[in-house]
Amino acid sequence: MPSVQGMTTTHAEAAAAPAHRGGFLRQLGIDTQYVLLGFPLGIIAIVLSMTLFWLGVGTMIIWIGLPILFGTMYVARGLATVERARLGPVFGRQFPHPYYKSKPGAGPIARLFTPLTDGQSWFDLLHAMFRFIPSTISFALVVAWWSGALGGLSWGLWGWSLPNGPDDQDLPELLGFDGGYGTKVSLYLAAGVFFLGTLYWVVRGAALLEAYFAKGLLCGIHDLRRQVAAANEAREVAQQQKAAAVSAEATALRKLERDIHDGPQQRLVRLAMDLGRAEQQFATDPDAARATVAEALSQTRETLDELRALSRGIAPPILVDRGLQAALTALAGRCTIPVDLDAPRFERLDPAVESTAYFVVAESLTNVAKHSHASEVQVSVQRAAGGLLVEVSDDGVGGASLAKGHGLAGLDDRVRAAGGVLHVESPVGGGTRLTAALPLQGT
Template sequence: MTTTITPRRSGIFRQLAVDTQYVLLGFPLGIVTVVLFLVGFGLGVGLSVTVLGFPILVATLFQARGFATVERARIGPVLRTRLPHPYYKKPDPDDGFWRKMLVPLSDGQSWLDLLHGILRFIPSTIAFAFVLTWWVGALGGVTTILWDWSIPRPPDNKDLNELIGLGSGDDVRILLYTGIGAVFALTLVPVVRGAAQLEAQFARALLNGVNELRERVAEAEAGRDAARAQREAAVSAEATALRRLERDIHDGPQQRLVRLAMDLGRADLQFESDPQAARATVAEALAQTRETLDELRALSRGIAPPILVDRGLRAALTALAGRSPVPVDLDLPKTDDRLAEHVETTTYFVVAEALTNVAKHSGAQECQVRLQRSAYGLLVTVEDDGAGGASLAKGHGLTGLMDRVKAAGGEMTVTSPAGGGTRLTAILPA
């Protein structure tokens, strides 16, 4: 029990010390900045009709930046966070003297720094008054018994408490002061913390508020762009898959079905004149039927392989590797835990397309497929020892696969130096 409470108490006392020094030091800093900046701003504006006013204003703004930098460093321990340095406008190296001089005057954050330096004395004074009062009340009250004797009093002083039998006046006074001090001591931590937060949050709003708002807007825009890119990738991947399916059906089963219809028509004509030839034509048509069914099964595996749905990714990839004409070394996670459906489907298509490319184009003797799960997601790696030369450039076969990976919220890279084999890597959220 002691080991768990002590760090917590030490943390509270450490934060109390941090908040106290922040407020006590902030009060004189506030007085310095309000005097310095009001004088500089007043002189700059007053002399703006002459050339001297602009340098004074610029110098005042740079002083405000310096005090703002110090204040951001002081705020960090109070707010328990590190405030980043905001963006300030900078002149171009080719700008002239006067243009460089006027750039700080058009920087909004510099004026916010100046405004903070002028107005900070308001929250600083309020916080200083509360912190000083509570510390004096707490320390003075709980130590009343140590210093009360030093206060001189008339020798014959008898107050009302003694006359009515409540005890000596000194005892009652010490008890009262000690009780008041205990109240101050018990409320010292939240009061000091609240005062420090008041001053720190005021400074944060002026010194980093615009910068934080700009960062949130940038993050929102980046998220919107990522969502748009993911949506476009999904549409592109779907269109590519449909075009490929149409081409495969047209080049394979459709042509076989046309030939099958022609063979059956020829067999119908041959039954009366040449039954033997008709039987041969029918046998050939049956063979065409079986081949057509095999092609349709292969196409259906490319759309939604049943083994993936029924038995999971491990079994589907094992079956896929078994059908590959190039020997495949599988390195899969030991666990059979199922992933999200779209992740498993995308992983299957990545491996299937990669193995197809290995068999058709690489001339590889061996291929390795590796899946690794981590805190970042599912890492899919397909590597071969072939001729290399694969590319993700538009027009290549891997472009549609990359769109499919992006549509699933992942990223894909291909490393394929000429003669050095190909390494395809995809990271998918899992």
């Protein structure tokens, strides 16, 4: 008795097979009608385009040729529109309407001349003039293969009604057969099987021959323009990221310089003064000297703490060693406002992404502690399909902004430098929600 799994697999394969065959038959029908219809369309296109074009060229000397040429361009454009619609089923996707040059604000004469200066219009005309060549080749192949398949398989039903000429008797004998009617049926049946077995690929190749010729002339410029636009957009994004990285680095260096100047540097200056005073007091007042040294030791510890805090701002060791989840946990524990942290553990990410996410949370918590007057903060870091989503929200007074001159401007530069997007919702009196979307490498 077959297993349930084996029965399920067999039924699935049986259900998939007709769908697969149906796809072949559907594509075969699409390609066949595309080629068969393309042949008469090619005749119409070459007659109209050639006649109108050369008539226009021949009568340009008396100016009547110009309107005829304009009309030829628009006729070719109409035929091209029809062909683009026919290309969709062959390739399994729709082709957008290309860009045609236009001058809306120009006068009537200038608008008449516009098609003559448009590259796509000339490609449409070339397709109308020369599409008959691939159409004829494709039409001959498709008709020959369909005729061979249908005629060979059905010859036994109607072949007896045809008169037998000398060639009909000689061919089986040349092949080593007796030349009887049954032998002829077998030969034609074998030929029909051959044509039927290769019918799909021959028809598909013939349709693609005609379709690629049309696609190259009717959609090539549009595809090229789209690729150029995509390249320009990518270049602009790269330039914006570069500028944001430079700005973020400059902001971080200025902040670091200010923090060092306002913190450890001032403490070191005071430490040097205290040690100098203690040196003088040792000879006259040892007790006061010891008190001064003790105070200097306290200043030293505070200075070390500030330097450690600054080093965490540059490259937190816990982030490098243990990952983003551990670093955010430590960051939440140091915040003066209660933090509800939702940061599940996942695999290590790109160091730049982890660093950016850490600084988004760190800078946000710093701003909340300094300016928001909030009672609670929610921090969420989630791995999504398109990247890493970082969200920090509080119930404070709101009013935060990404505009230049505000505290979050540097954070926005840092996020954009990583290829991400930073969004802030902070209505006055309604709290603040900061969301950063960071792309991951390979997504």
